[in-house]
Amino acid sequence: MTNDEMTKVMGMKEAMAAYVHDGDTVAIEGFTACICFAAAHEIMRQGRCDLTLCRMTPDLIYDQMVAAGCARKLVFSYLGNPGVGSLHAIRRAVEKGIPAPLEIEEYSHFGMVGRYTAGAYRLPFFPLRSYAGSDLPQANPRIRSVESPYGDGSIAVVPPLNPDVAILHAQRADRNGNAQLWGLLGVQKEAAFAARHVVVVVEEIVDEAVIRSDPNRTAIPSLVVDAVVHEPHGAHPSYVQGYYDRDNDFYLAWDEASRDEAQTRAWLDEWVYGVADRASYLEKLPPDAWKRLAAGEAWAEGVNYGRYV
Protein backbone atom coordinates (compact mmCIF):
# COMPACT_ATOMS: atom_id res chain seq x y z
CA MET A 1 0.00 0.00 0.00
CA THR A 2 1.41 3.42 -0.89
CA ASN A 3 1.15 6.33 1.50
CA ASP A 4 -1.55 7.88 -0.68
CA GLU A 5 -3.82 4.90 0.01
CA MET A 6 -3.29 5.12 3.77
CA THR A 7 -5.22 7.76 5.52
CA LYS A 8 -5.25 9.39 8.92
CA VAL A 9 -7.87 11.90 7.84
CA MET A 10 -10.54 12.49 10.46
CA GLY A 11 -13.25 15.07 11.08
CA MET A 12 -12.57 17.66 13.78
CA LYS A 13 -15.29 16.32 16.12
CA GLU A 14 -14.03 12.80 15.80
CA ALA A 15 -10.35 13.78 16.24
CA MET A 16 -10.94 15.93 19.33
CA ALA A 17 -13.13 13.22 20.90
CA ALA A 18 -10.45 10.61 20.22
CA TYR A 19 -7.41 12.54 21.40
CA VAL A 20 -8.48 15.13 24.00
CA HIS A 21 -9.77 13.88 27.34
CA ASP A 22 -10.61 15.54 30.66
CA GLY A 23 -7.45 16.10 32.71
CA ASP A 24 -5.08 15.90 29.72
CA THR A 25 -2.04 18.08 29.14
CA VAL A 26 -2.76 19.79 25.83
CA ALA A 27 -0.56 21.96 23.63
CA ILE A 28 -2.23 23.90 20.82
CA GLU A 29 0.80 25.78 19.54
CA GLY A 30 1.45 28.28 16.73
CA PHE A 31 3.40 31.46 17.45
CA THR A 32 1.02 34.27 16.37
CA ALA A 33 0.43 32.33 13.14
CA CYS A 34 -1.38 29.00 12.60
CA ILE A 35 -3.29 29.04 15.89
CA CYS A 36 -5.95 26.36 15.61
CA PHE A 37 -9.05 28.07 16.98
CA ALA A 38 -11.22 25.47 15.21
CA ALA A 39 -9.80 22.73 17.46
CA ALA A 40 -10.11 24.84 20.62
CA HIS A 41 -13.75 25.65 19.90
CA GLU A 42 -14.55 21.98 19.31
CA ILE A 43 -12.85 21.05 22.62
CA MET A 44 -14.98 23.71 24.32
CA ARG A 45 -18.16 22.37 22.67
CA GLN A 46 -17.30 18.87 23.84
CA GLY A 47 -17.19 20.27 27.39
CA ARG A 48 -13.66 19.14 28.23
CA CYS A 49 -12.43 20.24 31.64
CA ASP A 50 -9.50 20.01 34.04
CA LEU A 51 -7.02 20.46 31.19
CA THR A 52 -3.43 21.60 31.64
CA LEU A 53 -3.07 24.02 28.75
CA CYS A 54 0.47 24.58 27.45
CA ARG A 55 1.33 27.30 24.98
CA MET A 56 4.11 29.89 24.75
CA THR A 57 1.56 32.65 24.18
CA PRO A 58 -1.88 31.70 25.52
CA ASP A 59 -3.33 34.35 23.18
CA LEU A 60 -7.10 34.59 22.60
CA ILE A 61 -7.35 30.86 22.10
CA TYR A 62 -6.57 29.95 25.73
CA ASP A 63 -8.27 33.09 27.05
CA GLN A 64 -11.44 31.65 25.50
CA MET A 65 -10.80 28.15 26.84
CA VAL A 66 -10.14 29.51 30.35
CA ALA A 67 -13.34 31.59 30.14
CA ALA A 68 -15.18 28.43 29.08
CA GLY A 69 -13.92 26.58 32.16
CA CYS A 70 -11.79 24.01 30.28
CA ALA A 71 -8.56 24.67 32.17
CA ARG A 72 -7.17 23.70 35.54
CA LYS A 73 -3.68 24.94 34.84
CA LEU A 74 -1.82 27.13 32.36
CA VAL A 75 1.83 26.63 31.32
CA PHE A 76 3.11 29.61 29.34
CA SER A 77 5.71 32.32 28.70
CA TYR A 78 3.78 35.41 27.52
CA LEU A 79 0.23 36.29 28.50
CA GLY A 80 -0.87 38.92 26.04
CA ASN A 81 -3.29 39.74 23.25
CA PRO A 82 -0.51 40.41 20.73
CA GLY A 83 -0.44 44.00 19.55
CA VAL A 84 -3.70 44.69 21.42
CA GLY A 85 -3.22 44.36 25.20
CA SER A 86 -4.25 42.05 28.03
CA LEU A 87 -5.94 38.67 28.17
CA HIS A 88 -8.84 39.65 30.38
CA ALA A 89 -10.37 36.22 31.06
CA ILE A 90 -7.05 34.76 32.21
CA ARG A 91 -6.37 37.87 34.28
CA ARG A 92 -9.79 37.48 35.94
CA ALA A 93 -8.97 33.89 36.78
CA VAL A 94 -5.49 34.72 38.12
CA GLU A 95 -6.36 37.95 39.95
CA LYS A 96 -9.86 37.07 41.23
CA GLY A 97 -10.39 33.32 40.76
CA ILE A 98 -13.27 33.89 38.26
CA PRO A 99 -14.80 31.60 36.93
CA ALA A 100 -12.43 29.31 38.85
CA PRO A 101 -8.91 29.61 40.26
CA LEU A 102 -6.26 28.87 37.66
CA GLU A 103 -2.92 27.35 38.52
CA ILE A 104 -0.04 28.84 36.53
CA GLU A 105 3.44 27.60 35.65
CA GLU A 106 5.44 30.34 34.03
CA TYR A 107 8.64 30.39 31.97
CA SER A 108 10.31 32.71 29.49
CA HIS A 109 10.02 32.03 25.74
CA PHE A 110 13.39 30.30 25.53
CA GLY A 111 12.40 28.27 28.58
CA MET A 112 9.23 27.02 26.88
CA VAL A 113 11.12 26.38 23.63
CA GLY A 114 13.69 24.43 25.65
CA ARG A 115 10.99 22.42 27.43
CA TYR A 116 9.49 21.22 24.13
CA THR A 117 12.97 20.52 22.75
CA ALA A 118 13.96 18.43 25.79
CA GLY A 119 10.60 16.68 25.52
CA ALA A 120 11.16 15.91 21.85
CA TYR A 121 14.76 14.72 22.43
CA ARG A 122 13.74 12.68 25.51
CA LEU A 123 16.32 14.55 27.60
CA PRO A 124 15.96 15.11 31.36
CA PHE A 125 16.35 18.89 31.01
CA PHE A 126 17.35 21.69 28.64
CA PRO A 127 20.14 24.08 29.68
CA LEU A 128 19.90 27.75 28.74
CA ARG A 129 21.54 31.08 29.53
CA SER A 130 18.62 32.81 31.16
CA TYR A 131 17.05 33.37 34.60
CA ALA A 132 20.27 34.38 36.45
CA GLY A 133 19.36 37.55 38.36
CA SER A 134 15.64 37.08 37.60
CA ASP A 135 12.88 36.30 40.13
CA LEU A 136 11.34 33.74 37.74
CA PRO A 137 13.04 30.71 39.42
CA GLN A 138 11.49 31.82 42.74
CA ALA A 139 8.06 32.07 41.14
CA ASN A 140 8.49 28.70 39.44
CA PRO A 141 10.59 26.15 41.36
CA ARG A 142 10.74 23.90 38.28
CA ILE A 143 13.28 26.37 36.84
CA ARG A 144 16.51 25.12 38.41
CA SER A 145 20.23 25.20 37.76
CA VAL A 146 22.99 22.61 37.52
CA GLU A 147 26.77 22.78 37.70
CA SER A 148 28.44 22.19 34.37
CA PRO A 149 30.36 18.90 34.56
CA TYR A 150 33.02 20.63 32.45
CA GLY A 151 33.71 23.28 35.04
CA ASP A 152 32.06 26.27 33.37
CA GLY A 153 29.96 27.25 36.36
CA SER A 154 26.24 26.78 36.78
CA ILE A 155 23.56 26.93 34.11
CA ALA A 156 19.77 27.26 34.30
CA VAL A 157 17.73 24.22 33.28
CA VAL A 158 14.08 23.60 32.50
CA PRO A 159 12.29 20.23 32.55
CA PRO A 160 11.02 18.41 29.43
CA LEU A 161 7.45 19.01 28.31
CA ASN A 162 5.66 15.99 26.82
CA PRO A 163 2.01 16.91 26.26
CA ASP A 164 -0.61 14.15 26.03
CA VAL A 165 -1.63 15.74 22.76
CA ALA A 166 -0.31 18.50 20.52
CA ILE A 167 -2.67 20.12 18.02
CA LEU A 168 -0.77 21.90 15.27
CA HIS A 169 -2.11 23.89 12.35
CA ALA A 170 -0.15 23.88 9.07
CA GLN A 171 -0.60 24.89 5.47
CA ARG A 172 -0.84 21.42 3.99
CA ALA A 173 -0.39 17.71 4.53
CA ASP A 174 -0.97 14.48 2.66
CA ARG A 175 -3.64 12.02 3.83
CA ASN A 176 -1.11 10.20 5.94
CA GLY A 177 -0.16 13.34 7.89
CA ASN A 178 3.14 14.45 6.40
CA ALA A 179 2.73 18.17 7.08
CA GLN A 180 4.48 21.12 5.49
CA LEU A 181 4.60 24.60 6.90
CA TRP A 182 6.24 27.88 6.04
CA GLY A 183 6.33 31.36 7.49
CA LEU A 184 6.79 31.46 11.26
CA LEU A 185 7.76 27.95 12.40
CA GLY A 186 7.37 28.65 16.11
CA VAL A 187 7.76 25.39 18.06
CA GLN A 188 5.46 23.34 15.82
CA LYS A 189 8.04 20.69 15.04
CA GLU A 190 9.38 20.40 18.60
CA ALA A 191 5.86 20.22 20.08
CA ALA A 192 4.91 17.50 17.57
CA PHE A 193 7.91 15.32 18.40
CA ALA A 194 7.43 15.90 22.15
CA ALA A 195 3.74 14.96 22.32
CA ARG A 196 2.31 11.49 22.90
CA HIS A 197 -0.37 12.12 20.28
CA VAL A 198 -0.44 14.64 17.45
CA VAL A 199 -3.36 16.06 15.51
CA VAL A 200 -2.38 18.08 12.47
CA VAL A 201 -4.98 20.50 11.11
CA VAL A 202 -4.42 21.81 7.59
CA GLU A 203 -5.70 24.30 5.07
CA GLU A 204 -5.21 21.80 2.24
CA ILE A 205 -4.84 18.07 1.78
CA VAL A 206 -2.39 17.39 -1.05
CA ASP A 207 -1.06 14.31 -2.80
CA GLU A 208 1.99 12.65 -1.32
CA ALA A 209 3.81 13.58 -4.54
CA VAL A 210 3.45 17.27 -3.66
CA ILE A 211 5.06 16.63 -0.27
CA ARG A 212 7.84 14.58 -1.87
CA SER A 213 8.55 17.34 -4.40
CA ASP A 214 9.77 19.62 -1.58
CA PRO A 215 10.94 17.52 1.39
CA ASN A 216 12.79 20.38 3.14
CA ARG A 217 9.43 21.95 3.90
CA THR A 218 8.06 18.89 5.74
CA ALA A 219 8.35 19.87 9.41
CA ILE A 220 6.05 17.22 10.85
CA PRO A 221 6.33 13.73 9.34
CA SER A 222 3.53 11.19 9.39
CA LEU A 223 5.71 9.14 11.75
CA VAL A 224 4.56 11.26 14.72
CA VAL A 225 1.05 12.13 13.50
CA ASP A 226 -2.12 10.37 14.69
CA ALA A 227 -4.76 12.33 12.82
CA VAL A 228 -5.07 14.84 10.00
CA VAL A 229 -8.02 17.21 9.99
CA HIS A 230 -8.84 19.19 6.85
CA GLU A 231 -10.23 22.46 8.17
CA PRO A 232 -9.76 25.40 5.78
CA HIS A 233 -9.68 28.75 7.64
CA GLY A 234 -9.38 26.76 10.86
CA ALA A 235 -6.84 29.22 12.27
CA HIS A 236 -9.11 32.29 11.95
CA PRO A 237 -8.83 34.91 13.49
CA SER A 238 -5.07 34.21 13.50
CA TYR A 239 -3.38 33.93 10.13
CA VAL A 240 -1.79 31.32 7.89
CA GLN A 241 1.15 32.56 5.82
CA GLY A 242 0.21 32.75 2.16
CA TYR A 243 -3.44 31.78 2.83
CA TYR A 244 -5.02 34.61 4.84
CA ASP A 245 -4.16 37.53 7.11
CA ARG A 246 -4.95 38.00 10.78
CA ASP A 247 -8.49 39.28 11.38
CA ASN A 248 -7.51 42.04 13.77
CA ASP A 249 -11.13 43.19 14.20
CA PHE A 250 -11.74 39.88 15.99
CA TYR A 251 -8.79 40.44 18.30
CA LEU A 252 -10.13 43.92 19.12
CA ALA A 253 -13.70 42.63 19.58
CA TRP A 254 -12.51 39.96 22.02
CA ASP A 255 -10.50 42.60 23.90
CA GLU A 256 -13.74 44.54 24.36
CA ALA A 257 -16.08 41.61 25.11
CA SER A 258 -13.72 39.77 27.43
CA ARG A 259 -13.45 42.70 29.88
CA ASP A 260 -16.87 41.75 31.26
CA GLU A 261 -17.88 38.26 32.39
CA ALA A 262 -21.43 38.37 30.99
CA GLN A 263 -20.25 39.74 27.65
CA THR A 264 -17.58 37.05 27.51
CA ARG A 265 -20.26 34.43 28.00
CA ALA A 266 -22.39 36.03 25.28
CA TRP A 267 -19.43 36.00 22.88
CA LEU A 268 -18.79 32.31 23.55
CA ASP A 269 -22.50 31.54 23.16
CA GLU A 270 -22.56 33.24 19.80
CA TRP A 271 -19.26 32.07 18.26
CA VAL A 272 -18.59 28.73 19.98
CA TYR A 273 -21.66 27.12 21.55
CA GLY A 274 -24.09 28.65 19.06
CA VAL A 275 -22.45 26.99 16.05
CA ALA A 276 -22.27 23.29 15.28
CA ASP A 277 -18.84 23.28 13.69
CA ARG A 278 -16.23 25.37 11.91
CA ALA A 279 -18.26 25.56 8.72
CA SER A 280 -21.14 27.25 10.52
CA TYR A 281 -18.71 29.58 12.29
CA LEU A 282 -17.30 30.64 8.93
CA GLU A 283 -20.81 31.27 7.56
CA LYS A 284 -21.26 33.89 10.28
CA LEU A 285 -18.36 36.01 9.02
CA PRO A 286 -19.23 39.01 6.84
CA PRO A 287 -19.35 38.11 3.11
CA ASP A 288 -16.32 40.29 2.32
CA ALA A 289 -14.17 38.79 5.12
CA TRP A 290 -11.91 36.68 2.91
CA LYS A 291 -11.46 39.46 0.40
CA ARG A 292 -10.37 41.74 3.25
CA LEU A 293 -8.04 39.09 4.68
CA ALA A 294 -6.57 37.93 1.35
CA ALA A 295 -2.85 37.21 1.57
CA GLY A 296 -1.93 38.43 -1.91
CA GLU A 297 0.84 36.69 -3.81
CA ALA A 298 4.59 36.47 -3.26
CA TRP A 299 5.80 33.10 -4.57
CA ALA A 300 9.17 31.56 -3.73
CA GLU A 301 11.55 30.87 -6.60
CA GLY A 302 11.61 27.15 -7.23
CA VAL A 303 14.71 25.08 -6.46
CA ASN A 304 16.11 22.04 -8.26
CA TYR A 305 16.45 18.95 -6.06
CA GLY A 306 17.93 17.01 -8.98
CA ARG A 307 17.10 13.52 -10.30
CA TYR A 308 19.73 11.09 -9.03
CA VAL A 309 18.76 7.91 -10.83
Place this chain on the structure above:
Amino acid sequence: MAATYSASEMMIVTAARALAGVRTVFVGVGLPNVACNLARRTVAPDLELIYESGVYGARPARLPLSIGDPTLVSGALSVCSMVDLFGLYLQGGRIEVAFLGGAQIDRFGNMNTTVIGGYDRPKVRLPGSGGACEIATNAQQVFIVMRLGRRSFVERLDFVTSPGHLGGGAERAALGLPGGGPQVVVTDKCVMGFDPASREMTVVSLHPGVTWEAVQAEVGWDLRAAADVQETPPPGTDELRLLREELDPGGMYTQ
Protein backbone atom coordinates in the same frame (compact mmCIF):
# COMPACT_ATOMS: atom_id res chain seq x y z
CA MET B 1 11.37 77.80 12.06
CA ALA B 2 11.82 74.59 14.02
CA ALA B 3 9.35 71.81 13.22
CA THR B 4 6.78 70.89 15.85
CA TYR B 5 6.76 67.30 16.99
CA SER B 6 5.14 65.04 19.59
CA ALA B 7 6.84 63.50 22.62
CA SER B 8 6.51 60.10 20.94
CA GLU B 9 8.21 61.35 17.78
CA MET B 10 11.02 62.71 19.95
CA MET B 11 11.41 59.28 21.61
CA ILE B 12 11.36 57.37 18.34
CA VAL B 13 13.86 59.65 16.61
CA THR B 14 16.21 59.61 19.62
CA ALA B 15 16.01 55.81 19.84
CA ALA B 16 16.67 55.51 16.09
CA ARG B 17 19.75 57.75 16.33
CA ALA B 18 21.14 55.55 19.13
CA LEU B 19 21.37 52.76 16.53
CA ALA B 20 23.93 54.59 14.37
CA GLY B 21 26.35 52.04 12.91
CA VAL B 22 24.60 49.02 14.46
CA ARG B 23 24.30 45.87 12.32
CA THR B 24 21.88 43.59 14.21
CA VAL B 25 18.96 44.68 16.36
CA PHE B 26 16.40 42.59 18.21
CA VAL B 27 13.16 44.46 17.70
CA GLY B 28 10.12 44.71 19.95
CA VAL B 29 6.71 45.73 18.72
CA GLY B 30 5.41 49.29 18.94
CA LEU B 31 7.77 52.23 19.37
CA PRO B 32 11.00 50.18 19.00
CA ASN B 33 9.73 48.72 15.75
CA VAL B 34 9.16 52.17 14.29
CA ALA B 35 12.51 53.37 15.68
CA CYS B 36 14.41 50.46 14.11
CA ASN B 37 12.78 50.94 10.73
CA LEU B 38 13.59 54.66 10.91
CA ALA B 39 17.21 53.87 11.83
CA ARG B 40 17.52 51.58 8.81
CA ARG B 41 16.33 54.44 6.59
CA THR B 42 18.69 56.99 8.21
CA VAL B 43 21.68 56.32 10.50
CA ALA B 44 22.04 52.53 10.13
CA PRO B 45 21.51 51.47 6.49
CA ASP B 46 23.04 48.00 7.12
CA LEU B 47 20.75 47.29 10.06
CA GLU B 48 19.16 43.82 10.08
CA LEU B 49 15.93 43.56 12.04
CA ILE B 50 15.53 40.39 14.13
CA TYR B 51 12.25 39.36 15.75
CA GLU B 52 11.82 36.71 18.45
CA SER B 53 9.17 35.05 16.27
CA GLY B 54 12.08 33.66 14.21
CA VAL B 55 12.69 36.32 11.58
CA TYR B 56 16.15 37.57 10.59
CA GLY B 57 16.55 40.49 8.18
CA ALA B 58 12.90 41.55 7.96
CA ARG B 59 11.73 44.14 5.44
CA PRO B 60 8.19 44.85 6.64
CA ALA B 61 6.03 46.40 3.92
CA ARG B 62 3.52 47.69 6.49
CA LEU B 63 3.60 48.59 10.17
CA PRO B 64 3.50 45.13 11.85
CA LEU B 65 0.53 44.52 14.14
CA SER B 66 2.69 42.32 16.34
CA ILE B 67 6.13 40.69 16.37
CA GLY B 68 4.51 37.77 14.53
CA ASP B 69 2.96 39.74 11.66
CA PRO B 70 3.19 37.93 8.27
CA THR B 71 4.65 41.07 6.69
CA LEU B 72 7.84 40.33 8.65
CA VAL B 73 8.18 36.97 6.90
CA SER B 74 7.64 37.96 3.27
CA GLY B 75 10.91 39.30 1.90
CA ALA B 76 13.00 38.47 5.01
CA LEU B 77 16.54 37.08 4.68
CA SER B 78 15.75 34.06 6.86
CA VAL B 79 12.91 32.63 8.90
CA CYS B 80 13.83 29.94 11.41
CA SER B 81 12.35 27.96 14.28
CA MET B 82 12.29 29.59 17.69
CA VAL B 83 14.88 27.19 19.11
CA ASP B 84 17.23 28.38 16.35
CA LEU B 85 16.35 32.04 16.91
CA PHE B 86 16.99 31.92 20.66
CA GLY B 87 19.85 29.41 20.47
CA LEU B 88 21.83 30.42 17.39
CA TYR B 89 21.13 34.12 17.08
CA LEU B 90 20.50 35.35 20.64
CA GLN B 91 22.44 32.98 22.91
CA GLY B 92 25.04 32.59 20.15
CA GLY B 93 25.93 36.24 20.78
CA ARG B 94 24.91 37.59 17.36
CA ILE B 95 22.62 40.36 18.63
CA GLU B 96 24.35 43.72 19.03
CA VAL B 97 21.40 45.68 20.38
CA ALA B 98 18.05 44.62 21.78
CA PHE B 99 15.19 46.96 22.54
CA LEU B 100 13.16 46.30 25.67
CA GLY B 101 10.48 48.10 27.63
CA GLY B 102 8.54 47.19 30.74
CA ALA B 103 5.93 48.14 33.29
CA GLN B 104 8.59 48.94 35.91
CA ILE B 105 12.30 49.73 35.83
CA ASP B 106 14.70 50.49 38.67
CA ARG B 107 17.85 52.63 38.82
CA PHE B 108 20.04 49.73 37.64
CA GLY B 109 17.89 48.94 34.62
CA ASN B 110 16.33 45.77 36.03
CA MET B 111 12.83 45.37 34.63
CA ASN B 112 9.46 43.98 35.62
CA THR B 113 6.88 42.76 33.10
CA THR B 114 5.35 40.09 35.35
CA VAL B 115 3.16 41.40 38.18
CA ILE B 116 2.23 44.50 40.14
CA GLY B 117 1.81 43.42 43.76
CA GLY B 118 2.69 39.96 45.06
CA TYR B 119 3.25 37.07 42.65
CA ASP B 120 0.65 34.74 44.16
CA ARG B 121 -2.14 37.33 44.53
CA PRO B 122 -1.17 40.02 42.04
CA LYS B 123 -2.94 43.37 41.93
CA VAL B 124 -2.24 43.40 38.20
CA ARG B 125 -1.15 40.35 36.25
CA LEU B 126 1.16 41.58 33.45
CA PRO B 127 2.14 39.54 30.36
CA GLY B 128 5.32 38.04 31.84
CA SER B 129 8.74 37.55 30.29
CA GLY B 130 8.14 36.48 26.73
CA GLY B 131 11.73 36.53 25.46
CA ALA B 132 12.70 39.50 27.65
CA CYS B 133 14.61 37.56 30.34
CA GLU B 134 16.98 35.87 27.88
CA ILE B 135 17.20 38.94 25.67
CA ALA B 136 18.29 41.04 28.67
CA THR B 137 20.76 38.28 29.55
CA ASN B 138 22.36 37.67 26.15
CA ALA B 139 22.15 40.74 23.89
CA GLN B 140 25.47 42.60 23.70
CA GLN B 141 23.66 45.83 24.63
CA VAL B 142 20.13 46.60 25.77
CA PHE B 143 18.38 49.84 24.83
CA ILE B 144 15.25 50.69 26.76
CA VAL B 145 12.39 52.85 25.49
CA MET B 146 9.84 53.86 28.15
CA ARG B 147 7.76 56.87 29.08
CA LEU B 148 8.77 58.44 32.39
CA GLY B 149 6.34 58.06 35.28
CA ARG B 150 6.46 57.45 39.02
CA ARG B 151 4.59 54.17 38.65
CA SER B 152 7.15 52.83 36.19
CA PHE B 153 10.48 54.35 37.33
CA VAL B 154 10.41 52.90 40.83
CA GLU B 155 12.73 52.59 43.81
CA ARG B 156 11.96 48.88 44.12
CA LEU B 157 10.52 46.48 41.54
CA ASP B 158 7.60 44.26 42.54
CA PHE B 159 9.26 41.45 40.53
CA VAL B 160 12.52 41.19 38.58
CA THR B 161 11.63 39.64 35.22
CA SER B 162 14.70 40.73 33.24
CA PRO B 163 18.10 41.37 34.76
CA GLY B 164 19.76 44.74 34.20
CA HIS B 165 22.81 45.65 36.26
CA LEU B 166 21.23 43.85 39.26
CA GLY B 167 22.50 45.61 42.44
CA GLY B 168 24.93 47.74 40.42
CA GLY B 169 28.73 47.81 40.18
CA ALA B 170 30.21 44.56 38.87
CA GLU B 171 27.31 42.35 40.05
CA ARG B 172 26.12 41.53 36.55
CA ALA B 173 29.51 40.40 35.30
CA ALA B 174 30.15 38.47 38.53
CA LEU B 175 26.98 36.45 37.94
CA GLY B 176 28.33 35.53 34.50
CA LEU B 177 25.64 37.15 32.34
CA PRO B 178 27.03 37.14 28.78
CA GLY B 179 25.58 40.44 27.53
CA GLY B 180 26.55 43.93 28.63
CA GLY B 181 23.10 44.85 29.95
CA PRO B 182 21.25 48.17 29.63
CA GLN B 183 23.20 51.02 28.05
CA VAL B 184 20.61 53.65 27.17
CA VAL B 185 17.12 54.59 28.40
CA VAL B 186 15.20 56.79 25.98
CA THR B 187 12.16 58.44 27.56
CA ASP B 188 9.66 61.11 26.52
CA LYS B 189 11.51 63.74 28.57
CA CYS B 190 15.19 62.77 28.66
CA VAL B 191 17.89 60.29 27.72
CA MET B 192 19.71 58.34 30.40
CA GLY B 193 22.86 56.26 30.38
CA PHE B 194 24.48 54.13 33.08
CA ASP B 195 27.47 55.21 35.18
CA PRO B 196 30.45 53.05 34.15
CA ALA B 197 31.40 52.27 37.78
CA SER B 198 28.17 52.20 39.80
CA ARG B 199 25.97 51.18 36.82
CA GLU B 200 23.31 53.55 38.11
CA MET B 201 21.05 55.33 35.63
CA THR B 202 22.26 58.89 34.99
CA VAL B 203 20.61 61.65 32.98
CA VAL B 204 22.67 62.37 29.87
CA SER B 205 20.40 64.83 28.08
CA LEU B 206 17.09 66.63 28.60
CA HIS B 207 14.72 66.98 25.66
CA PRO B 208 14.24 70.60 24.47
CA GLY B 209 12.10 72.59 26.91
CA VAL B 210 12.22 69.95 29.67
CA THR B 211 13.59 70.92 33.10
CA TRP B 212 15.51 68.74 35.54
CA GLU B 213 12.65 69.12 38.04
CA ALA B 214 10.12 67.84 35.50
CA VAL B 215 12.20 64.70 35.03
CA GLN B 216 12.88 64.14 38.74
CA ALA B 217 9.16 64.50 39.49
CA GLU B 218 8.48 61.41 37.34
CA VAL B 219 11.15 59.20 38.91
CA GLY B 220 10.84 57.35 42.23
CA TRP B 221 14.44 57.79 43.38
CA ASP B 222 16.95 60.66 43.64
CA LEU B 223 18.20 60.90 40.09
CA ARG B 224 21.85 61.43 39.27
CA ALA B 225 23.11 63.52 36.41
CA ALA B 226 26.02 62.78 34.12
CA ALA B 227 28.93 65.25 34.41
CA ASP B 228 27.66 67.41 31.57
CA VAL B 229 23.91 67.24 30.88
CA GLN B 230 23.16 68.23 27.28
CA GLU B 231 20.00 69.15 25.43
CA THR B 232 18.77 66.25 23.25
CA PRO B 233 18.88 67.32 19.60
CA PRO B 234 15.29 67.69 18.30
CA PRO B 235 13.99 65.57 15.39
CA GLY B 236 15.03 66.73 11.92
CA THR B 237 12.56 67.47 9.15
CA ASP B 238 13.70 64.41 7.17
CA GLU B 239 13.15 62.08 10.11
CA LEU B 240 9.72 63.55 10.79
CA ARG B 241 8.76 63.25 7.12
CA LEU B 242 9.80 59.55 7.02
CA LEU B 243 7.87 58.85 10.21
CA ARG B 244 4.70 60.65 9.20
CA GLU B 245 4.54 59.80 5.51
CA GLU B 246 6.08 56.34 5.31
CA LEU B 247 6.65 54.51 8.58
CA ASP B 248 3.56 55.37 10.61
CA PRO B 249 1.17 57.29 8.36
CA GLY B 250 -1.77 56.43 10.65
CA GLY B 251 0.02 58.04 13.60
CA MET B 252 -0.47 54.86 15.65
CA TYR B 253 2.80 55.26 17.56
CA THR B 254 3.89 58.78 16.74
CA GLN B 255 1.04 60.83 18.18
